[in-house]
Amino acid sequence: MDIGARLKAFVGRAAATAGAGKDPVNLPMIRHWCEAVGDTSPAYAGDAAIAPPTMLQAWTMGGLSGHVDRSGAHDEMFALLDGAGYTAVVATDCEQEYLRPLRPGDEITFGAVIEAVSDRKTTKLGTGYFITTRMDIRVGDELAGTHRFRILKYAPASNRSASEEPGPRRPRPVINRDNAGFWAGVAERRLLIQRCGGCGRLRFPWLPGCNGCGAQEWDTVEASGDGTVFSYVVMHHPPFPAFDPPYAVAVIALAEGVRMVSDVVGVAHDEVRVGMPVRLEFQQVDEELVLPVFRAVGRASGAVG
Structure with a gap:
């Protein structure tokens, strides 16, 4: 079985199971977040406060001590790729979907699954595979939001002499209708x-x-x-x-x-x-x-x- 087929076998496997937020949703963390990004919306303060939607992933983070609920799927996949020469990694994009406001006192749980593995792609960085992981964040049985994170695990392109070609170009900014x-x-x-x-x-x-x-x-x-x-x-x-x-x-x-x-x-x-x-x-x-x-x-x- 070639490496592409072996990677596809990881699709649907859990990357984290029965994860739990280390802290309930709370006003101090909301305040620190808002101060850091300069957001003074009244929706994020007071007795009726909600958490900024973009904090969705923050409530799942394990801090310096990490989580003990990770499965071995990611480690197995990365070992397979590293062994085949795809040793470099770069984050490419993330997508979040907000389904329910999070409020102080909410206890969140989460699980993650390897959602997709691309066919082999050749980019300016090198040749490799795009891997998408989806995390579902819940309060009780209610889905509060999803977080999709995509990386490229690749074999770096061989270095060329500066006399042969100009150096690599800076990545282009993502331009959309809003910016x-x-x-x-x-x-x-x-x-x-x-x-x-x-x-x-x-x-x-x-x-x-x-x-x-x-x-x-x-x-x-x-x-x-x-x-x-x-x-x-x-x-x-x-x-x-x-x-x-x-x-x-x-x-x-x-x-x-x-x-x-x-x-x-x-x-x-x-x-x-x-x-x-x-x-x-x-x-x-x-x-x-x-x-x-x-x-x-x-x-x-x-x-x-």
């Missing part, structure tokens, strides 16, 4: 922030409706470009084509009061600090792609980054 205006602005070297047509609230990232008043009408304002580092991480691994770790990725607090994730340039990764002033600039990554990045204020243009 197309943002990327059109970036192409013109303008950083546009949505402004609600109902309450005037500024929001980022772009959304189809206001998370404050619910209005769907909006226009845009152009960011001044001033900001500070609100928080950051230093990426050390895994090595990924077109990226050269270590490098810093930060949540930037813009002067307008919204936050966005971007690279910090013009300063070594180990010199980035919370509160560091930064200034917007646009980086021409290749012949097609322009990205907004933030340069540490006061650093010379030839500095690291």
